[in-house]
Amino acid sequence: CSSVAPKYVYTPLNHLKDGTIVNLYGVVKFFKPPYISKGTDYCSVVTLVDPSNVKLTCSLFSGNLDSLPKIYKVGDIVRFHRIKIREYNGQMQGITSGGFASLTFDGTVGAPVVPRTSSRVYTFMEEEQKTVEELRIWAASNISISGPAAKLSGVQPMMFFDLTCQLVGKAKVDGSSFLLKVWDGTKCPYPTWKVPVEAKDLEGEKVLLHQLRNLVVDILVYDNHVRLAESLKIGSFLRIYSIHTKQASADNEDVSHIEFHLHGGTCYGRGIGVLPESNPDVKELKAFLESVDLTESQNMEICMVLFHLSVYCFAVLTDHQDLSNTELKTITNSPAPQQYRIRAKLRSYKPQKLHQSVKLHCSKCNSLQEVPDIDDFDIILHNSAGTAPNPELHNTSWYESVTWTTQDQKKREIAIHFVKRDEMLQHPEDTLLMIEGGTVKEIWKLAKRFKCVIPVRSTKDDLELLDLSAPFLLQGNVKYYGCKQCSTPKPMKNLSSIAAEQQPSWEPTEIAQVLGIELLQYVFIMKFTLVDETGTLNAYLFDYEKFFQIPASEILTSNFLQQKMQMTMNTLCPPGRKLGDLPWLECFIRSYNVRDAMKNQVCYQIFDTTVADDVV
DNA sequence: GTTTAGGCTTTG
Numbered sequence: 001c002s003s004v005a006p007k008y009v010y011t012p013l014n015h016l017k018d019g020t021i022v023n024l025y026g027v028v029k030f031f032k033p034p035y036i037s038k039g040t041d042y043c044s045v046v047t048l049v050d051p052s053n054v055k056l057t058c059s060l061f062s063g064n065l066d067s068l069p070k071i072y073k074v075g076d077i078v079r080f081h082r083i084k085i086r087e088y089n090g091q092m093q094g095i096t097s098g099g100f101a102s103l104t105f106d107g108t109v110g111a112p113v114v115p116r117t118s119s120r121v122y123t124f125m126e127e128e129q130k131t132v133e134e135l136r137i138w139a140a141s142n143i144s145i146s147g148p149a150a151k152l153s154g155v156q157p158m159m160f161f162d163l164t165c166q167l168v169g170k171a172k173v174d175g176s177s178f179l180l181k182v183w184d185g186t187k188c189p190y191p192t193w194k195v196p197v198e199a200k201d202l203e204g205e206k207v208l209l210h211q212l213r214n215l216v217v218d219i220l221v222y223d224n225h226v227r228l229a230e231s232l233k234i235g236s237f238l239r240i241y242s243i244h245t246k247q248a249s250a251d252n253e254d255v256s257h258i259e260f261h262l263h264g265g266t267c268y269g270r271g272i273g274v275l276p277e278s279n280p281d282v283k284e285l286k287a288f289l290e291s292v293d294l295t296e297s298q299n300m301e302i303c304m305v306l307f308h309l310s311v312y313c314f315a316v317l318t319d320h321q322d323l324s325n326t327e328l329k330t331i332t333n334s335p336a337p338q339q340y341r342i343r344a345k346l347r348s349y350k351p352q353k354l355h356q357s358v359k360l361h362c363s364k365c366n367s368l369q370e371v372p373d374i375d376d377f378d379i380i381l382h383n384s385a386g387t388a389p390n391p392e393l394h395n396t397s398w399y400e401s402v403t404w405t406t407q408d409q410k411k412r413e414i415a416i417h418f419v420k421r422d423e424m425l426q427h428p429e430d431t432l433l434m435i436e437g438g439t440v441k442e443i444w445k446l447a448k449r450f451k452c453v454i455p456v457r458s459t460k461d462d463l464e465l466l467d468l469s470a471p472f473l474l475q476g477n478v479k480y481y482g483c484k485q486c487s488t489p490k491p492m493k494n495l496s497s498i499a500a501e502q503q504p505s506w507e508p509t510e511i512a513q514v515l516g517i518e519l520l521q522y523v524f525i526m527k528f529t530l531v532d533e534t535g536t537l538n539a540y541l542f543d544y545e546k547f548f549q550i551p552a553s554e555i556l557t558s559n560f561l562q563q564k565m566q567m568t569m570n571t572l573c574p575p576g577r578k579l580g581d582l583p584w585l586e587c588f589i590r591s592y593n594v595r596d597a598m599k600n601q602v603c604y605q606i607f608d609t610t611v612a613d614d615v616v
Numbered sequence: 617g618t619t620t621a622g623g624c625t626t627t628g
Contacts (some may be wrong), residue, residue: 030623039620047623059621088622095621160626177628244627263626271624348623 008081008123011191014052018087021097025131026050027107027139028076030057032266033241033273034068036227039063044068045266048078048094051138052366058083058094060102068102069566070116072239072275075145077135079115079128106280109136127423148242152217153186157258160268163240164281164288167232168216169204173199176264180219180225181326182238183212185292187424192217192258193248204234206256214424215292219243221272223264228272239286242270247290271329283477312374322587329534336462336591336602343473344530344537345582354565368525371556372469372481378440380470383457389415389436390458397497399434400425406466413598416446417456417463419499429594432493432499432506433462452506456492463492472517477557480508485519522552531579539589539604546610568611 004416011022026048037043041061048272050058062068084097103115103122113129115122139145150161151224157260169181179195182206194255195218202209208567209216212255219473220238222230232238244263249256263270275282308533323341331340354605359368406412416423417434432452435443447453456463471479494514498504512519526541542576545551548565555561572585587609594601 032621033622038619039618041620043620045623056623057623059623061620091622093622132620220628242626246627259628261619261627265626266621267623268626269623440623 006123009080010081012052013048013050013056013092016054016056016085018085018092020085021082021086022049023079023081024050024083025077025079025092025135026056027135027143028074028078029055029143030073030074030269031071032269033071033239033271034065035224035266035271040066041381041437041611043072043412046071046078048137049143051142053142054088055090058095058096058587060096060098060100064101064118066118069104070118070276071104072273072279072281073107073347075139075143077107077132077139078104079103079105079132080491105132105136105267107136107139107143108150109133109140111280125424126260129131131228136302146310151186152188152215154182155188155190155245155258157190157245161245162239163219164244164275164285165238165240166285167234167236167238168204168212169209170229170232170234171195171202172230173197173220176218176226178229179221180221180229180232180240181239182207182219182240183213183215183217183289185289187215188258191255191423193257193259194248195219195220195425217260220404224266225262225264225270232272232274233248237275237277237279237285240271240272240273241273242268272292294316307394308333310421323536325586327534328530328532328537331589331591332369332535332537332606334591336593339588339590339607341586341588342530342532343584345579346585347536347579347582348529348568349526349573354569355556357524357526358555359525360481360524360525362486362518362520364486364518365483367485368482368523369520369521372471374440377470377479380444380467381439384455384457384466385412385437387436387457388413391510393458393461393463397423398493398499403543414438414442415458419495422502428437430504431496432495432504438464442476450497450509454495454511465489465492465517472515473511474507475508476523478508478553480512481520482517483520484511488516490516499587514578522555524548524555530585537589537604539605539606543606544606547606548611554569 008023011024013024013026016022028046028049030047032485034042034044042065044060046058046060060068069241074603077512079102081101082097082099086093089515102117103117105113113132115124148161151399155205158332163183163184165184167180171179173195179197228547240262244261246261247256248259256360283400325343325394326340332392358371360371361368389403400540401417403413403415406414419432428450431450433450434454434456435446436457442457443453454472455470457466468482468484472482473480497514498510509519521544524541524543527542530537530539534541541547548563548568550561555565569604573582588607589604590607591604593603594603
């Protein structure tokens with residue numbers, strides 16, 4: 001007896017006869033992924049169609065899940081051996097018989113023809129390959145394979161869809177329902193419900209579940225799906241068929257959320273399929289999941305890097321064209337207040353050290369103060385480091401906290417609170433963070449990498465700002481201060497209202513406002529001594545940014561801007577020149593009265609004047 | 617040896 005492979009004969013679906021056992025090919029038009037039947041076996045119902053355009057629905061049973069056809073989507077192609085044909089309700093029906101075996105192929109034209117099977121031995125040769133390829137081409141124009149697939153990012157409040165995803169957690173809920181926690185790397189655009197379960201009932205990597213909590217959705221599966229769901233392995237890739245999204249709201253919620261249900265029963269192919277890692281959709285999903293930017297870990301990483309570093313190394317143009325020039329003598333002889341246009345020379349100015357011209361101004365109480373020394377900030381930070389971060393204030397609805405202890409001898413406790421938007425952490429360049437226990441150097445570095453940094457300390461029930469001699473906010477190179485007189489610091493949680501905005505811009509003025517801080521403005525204050533043929537006049541420059549085209553807030557931390565300002569002054573008032581050789585300036589001044597107890601004095605201020613770009 | 621389901625319109 002020779003061991004030649006038997007020659008199989010395949011019956012077209014329009015030639016099936018009651019009571020026969022046949023071999024056949026078909027394209028999957030509909031299927032129910034294997035589920036636990038009410039009997040002793042798994043069951044899978046598969047409807048096939050072939051170029052004869054006859055449909056055949058098969059009920060396939062097996063005690064062994066693996067020996068049922070591995071169908072993943074409509075359009076897959078199957079080859080059944082030894083399937084029994086019976087007539088039922090006037091139609092042919094296929095049913096497993098002894099020795100049933102199946103091969104399944106991806107139905108995509110051009111995809112490799114690789115059979116999915118549990119049989120160790122099967123015949124598959126050139127002729128079979130040709131049959132599969134022909135069926136693929138036929139199916140391509142005769143079967144609609146556009147299933148109701150969706151990504152979590154594409155779900156709507158009321159739909160049924162198939163989800164390809166990874167299982168990251170599961171939990172018992174009650175006898176008739178079971179919870180699956182899954183993700184596909186995209187974010188559901190609606191708030192999603194969280195099914196309350198006992199911590200001890202939740203299976204899955206806790207750290208991962210926490211990390212992914214904004215991307216994971218809870219799917220509640222019912223009745224006949226429960227037993228299969230229980231048997232699923234964490235980490236496995238699933239396709240869950242015909243998930244129902246439902247909009248609902250709980251009593252304690254202001255906004256409605258989306259619920260994901262896999263209802264009981266199997267109509268519409270409702271069920272759960274486990275996909276192997278070799279599945280092309282799984283390969284694609286895996287690659288995507290690996291690329292998902294977990295901003296949280298990114299933020300954390302940047303902080304770690306920064307902290308490790310610090311541990312281990314230790315002619316003047318004008319508006320107002322209607323005004324004509326006025327001689328200085330006329331101005332000094334006239335009562336205030338008035339506005340003038342003048343043509344004069346800048347004989348001298350104060351302060352000579354330009355950085356000394358920068359002050360902080362409160363527009364509410366009109367006070368001026370020196371910019372605090374950086375050492376003051378260091379002292380304040382040092383003093384507040386005595387207050388340990390309060391763990392009860394960590395991880396609230398609007399920020400995410402990380403803490404650690406520095407590795408140096410000081411063993412400082414550091415807590416960083418990243419403000420979230422819409423439950424999600426943002427990219428570092430958009431993130432506002434609050435820090436406890438940092439040094440000036442560390443805070444400075446953080447301010448360069450993150451949108452804003454606010455140094456805080458813990459109290460019993462909230463985070464609070466430090467002493468207002470310290471900057472209450474750092475953004476890039478700029479330190480923002482509040483007026484001690486006019487500020488009434490409010491709880492840090494007021495920031496959450498900004499965090500809830502569509503796209504928080506984190507403007508210092510807005511932050512200051514919600515925190516009850518009267519923001520101090522950086523200004524240049526200078527005294528210009530102006531002369532013309534008729535006399536001399538001292539005029540003050542009070543300028544935020546217009547005169548030099550340099551923001552006063554940035555000059556202290558920029559050598560480049562300091563040089564630019566020095567060059568401007570050297571052009572307006574070249575050192576070592578005789579008066580006659582100085583350039584003429586045109587600018588606007590206004591006179592005003594300053595009264596004190598003794599006398600009334602008239603002062604002059606430069607206004608609405610900008611040094612032209614071509615002057616420098 | 618038998619039963620399971622028999623897709624057909626889902627919803628807790």
